[in-house]
Amino acid sequence: MKCKRCQSKAEVHLRQHNSAFCRGCFVFFLQRQVQRAIEKQRMFTRDEEVLVAVSGGKDSLALWDILVELGFRTTGMHLALGIGAYSQASTEKTEAFARARGLRLIAVRLEEEGVAIPTVVAATHRPACAACGIIKRHYFDRLAFEHGFPVLATGHNLDDEAARLLGNVLHWQLHHLAKQHPVMESTHERFVRKVKPLFRISEYETAAYAFFRGIDYIVEECPNSVGATQLVYKDALNRLETVMSGTKLAFVQEFLRTGRVAFAGHSDGAPETCARCGAPAFGSRCAFCGLVHEVEAKRQRRATAGCANKSQ
Amino acid sequence: MRITLLPQHKQIELDGRRRVGDILQHLGLLPGTVMVIRGNELICDSEFVEANEAIEIRNVISGG
Numbered sequence: 001m002k003c004k005r006c007q008s009k010a011e012v013h014l015r016q017h018n019s020a021f022c023r024g025c026f027v028f029f030l031q032r033q034v035q036r037a038i039e040k041q042r043m044f045t046r047d048e049e050v051l052v053a054v055s056g057g058k059d060s061l062a063l064w065d066i067l068v069e070l071g072f073r074t075t076g077m078h079l080a081l082g083i084g085a086y087s088q089a090s091t092e093k094t095e096a097f098a099r100a101r102g103l104r105l106i107a108v109r110l111e112e113e114g115v116a117i118p119t120v121v122a123a124t125h126r127p128a129c130a131a132c133g134i135i136k137r138h139y140f141d142r143l144a145f146e147h148g149f150p151v152l153a154t155g156h157n158l159d160d161e162a163a164r165l166l167g168n169v170l171h172w173q174l175h176h177l178a179k180q181h182p183v184m185e186s187t188h189e190r191f192v193r194k195v196k197p198l199f200r201i202s203e204y205e206t207a208a209y210a211f212f213r214g215i216d217y218i219v220e221e222c223p224n225s226v227g228a229t230q231l232v233y234k235d236a237l238n239r240l241e242t243v244m245s246g247t248k249l250a251f252v253q254e255f256l257r258t259g260r261v262a263f264a265g266h267s268d269g270a271p272e273t274c275a276r277c278g279a280p281a282f283g284s285r286c287a288f289c290g291l292v293h294e295v296e297a298k299r300q301r302r303a304t305a306g307c308a309n310k311s312q
Numbered sequence: 313m314r315i316t317l318l319p320q321h322k323q324i325e326l327d328g329r330r331r332v333g334d335i336l337q338h339l340g341l342l343p344g345t346v347m348v349i350r351g352n353e354l355i356c357d358s359e360f361v362e363a364n365e366a367i368e369i370r371n372v373i374s375g376g
Contacts (some may be wrong), residue, residue, distance in 0.1 A: 001358055012354055012356070013356040015343075160375075203345075203374070204372050207370070208347060219371075221371075221374055221375075231375040234375055238342045238344060238373070
């Protein structure tokens, strides 16, 4: 198989684009695809400094690398989730990436904040991925706002967006369908614009890009993701993709182009303000403070039980 | 050929010269969900792996 651009030996075959590329041409192709997405969707300009959420995985590190290569001003933001050796390795990879390139990184350790994922899951009995999502979104929004960034970029890729869309359609989540878009504009003074520059790039492409660029990312999966619903959706979509190339891209692109408008009337509207922390909230308390309240209540019950045992 | 599956760190031996696409099918893996790495290069589904070669098959699907 030969490279579409230079006719040398191809290393990647992209069925959805009916194209194959050598290493150098693929890196060029991918960077250009991301640049086009940023421009076409008006995600941000070169005057704006971008806060990039980085986990230590292939997608977020590839995104950060691409934005730097395209000449955008960036700062990384990493949350150490407190999930044992997995989180420790993720943080090490992220810090090593930033250090090697001389990039600024803001890191927050959830253990020091009292909301490490295992602690929260044990106290609330919520699914780990659900609790993790609430905590991540809270800190992403908070750090972006507190540090004065106008825009926050995440490494969500085509497979993530297609799986999310499939889940929203299967359960007819009209509010979620209304707001599923690669650009989420600010709807509250403490919300900054959120963008997904990789929304048209498949997981295979971000992995290949990271491999070619020598990015040392964490290959191991989060131990909490075993059996996650999102992986079931991804598997179903990849089976469709095997027999019908381009299904995932068409699913997401056509939803954005023609389908999404049908759900516009189901938007949540502007959020209110959390009475506890001042963050955006749908109700009097934000989802994060709801979690914290549950964790604190559990701690109090334990402390009370401990005192009762000692006094016996 | 010797195959290392990541992230499981599992080793598999297969005999004979085989096409990458056939190896993936044999292992029940879908194209586009893994990278097939030989040395320092990625190899496409249409390429052959010789009986005496070693490859790494690395999962690219993450979720949660």
